[in-house]
Amino acid sequence: MATALASQLNTLDLASPLPLDSGKVLPNVRLAYETYGEMAADRGNVILIFHALTGDQFVAATHPITGKPGWWERMVGPGLPIDTSRYHVICANIIGGCMGSTGPADLAEDGAPYAMRFPVITIRDMVRAQVAMLDQLGIDRLHAVVGGSMGGMLALSFAANWPGRADRVLAIATTARHSAQNIAFHEVGRQAIMADPDWRGGDYYGGGGKGPEKGLSVARMAAHITYLSEAGLTEKFGRRLQDRDAKSFGFDADFQVESYLRHQGIAFTNRFDANSYLYITRAMDYFDLAEEAGGRLADAFAGASATRFCVISFDTDWLYPTAESRNIVHALNAVAAPVSFVELSAPFGHDSFLLDVPALDRVVKGFVG
Template sequence: MSGDARFGLGRKVTLPGPLRLDGGVLLSPVDIAYETYGALAPDGGNAVLVCHALTGDQHVASEHPRTGKPGWWSRMVGPGKPIDTDRFFVICANVLGSCMGSTGPASTNPATGRPWGMGFPVITIRDMVRAQALLLDHLGVARLHAVVGGSMGGMQALSWAATFPDRVTAAVVIASTARHSAQNIAFHEVGRQAVMADPRWNGGDYYAAGDPPTAGLAVARMAAHITYLSEAGLTAKFGRKLQAREAKTFGFDADFQVESYLRHQGISFVDRFDANSYLYITRAMDYFDLAEEHGGLLANAFRASKARFCVVSFDTDWLYPTADSRAIVHALNAAAAPTSFVELSSPFGHDAFLLENPELSRMIGGFLRAGER
């Protein structure tokens, strides 16, 4: 059974390509899984592209077909919500390299008839954006009213403004960065090594056996999930409370509630994500350095753009701290780009952009509506 059979669900289009990747490979054909909400205006001017994070997918505001859970940003996208589907035609595409229907390592390699596995070419954030541009061409969307994203989605929003400056009217960049730091890369490498150390990974060739490296992927998810939280948030939620027991067991079971929580996060993750996709997408994030792509100066990335920008950070986010957002804002200012910036307060760390936050909702809703005038 291929990875597509296990993970690929929902709307999907096969585009002939070829798509030229930053690594020099021509990829063809290209499958892109996506969802749309609302209706495209006759003049095509109301399209909003929402870009998902590392382990996200195209089901931004609709029930996830595997887990049955609501869309990952259903509090933000929908009728009357900040990204109002009564006003905007909202598009969310599964990124290139992922496992919910878009072409990735779990997809069939047309040259062999078998899953790509580790034969899939290494990709970049800019490659993901170019694939999304192919989808927008297919949908008849020449220009975006806005591109919106948090975390890796914010990287895509920045890359959209830099790569297709004539197609972006506004960009919302939340809890993100213009380059991955050494610490970010280090955490990703721990996760990748956990996956590759699992004997069932088998060099990435595990699809036919239907026996993926779930143990390694679960550990990778546990390590990454810690970076999405804050110390204050963990302390408030768990502290040193024991898990369903009155005393320590003096063993290696999950004595503490925080241990049980992380194990649950790891176990639930492997049911909806592909291990090879995790390797490829984390590598794409590690390669992301928007300044490097534009002569070493971040401001150069935005000099051709006429877009408005809204940049948001959270005070407890230590994965992509406020300093990263300020660096983006300084570059935007140097490029004379109209820019709004705010640091919001939240106890929830990096994951705050996914959680209920009235201030964030007001910021995004107001920023998008202002662009309609």
């Protein structure tokens, strides 16, 4: 079992305001990031990991709020597939997030929280902020960028827009564009948050308000279904009852799957800001790498033909199914970029990239090691 690593908790204030895809500019951008392992003198051993929608920079360190292990402790550490005895690993909280990087809960220049005055950002904006961070850290070229789910979108955006900056790009369980169904699920979550009167148009910070916890909880529940496979849910819960021998003929959580979802929803509200959830899901829904390049995905990767790619999908992932990864691979093939592609078999659905899938460990180790 991996154990939490000692890590460096850092913040970095960008030297310049951050230009955004919307045309707006975000001033006073701070990034909170964790690092693991020593940076080589030539700075040539840096791996940048991008986290997923509800992830954060605590990749392999105990989470400061939940006290739980880092979200990728099984993958990142000494001797692990992303080997911190050889590589200097950096993971920054995305802008728009709520774990120390500038987001809607932070104070705008007028001294009041941004709330819904925070500008709508894109996946590329999130990457742009981290490229600026790399610039200030004096890191010109990365050994690899790595990301799963939304993190994979950032990795692809990094490769497409800053093609000279990474030797390797590893994109796991991800997509080059959000589908109508992806958008639909996110929209349900946003509407659940906005329907909660405690959301108050986003102005729930301070004043003792608790924020739209119920709405955020429902949003998390809906999203959680998409992270698991139907077969995985059946295997994990089936129709088993929760702490009872018979149905209650009431509205308690009779079934284990109900109890599980309620728990996931409530636990999430303790560590996540609802407005961040709105902004990040919006950024994901806006993501369409082909559109950015004029409509053809291959054109997005036109400058990246010298980058080595690895694309991994899971056969039970119905959120970003293998067909989405194939689209990416076809586009990379069209620009003759060197790309490895594998669909792994794992029972856990989309969440497979976070879970015990030994084949994933081997592929990651082989590609970044």
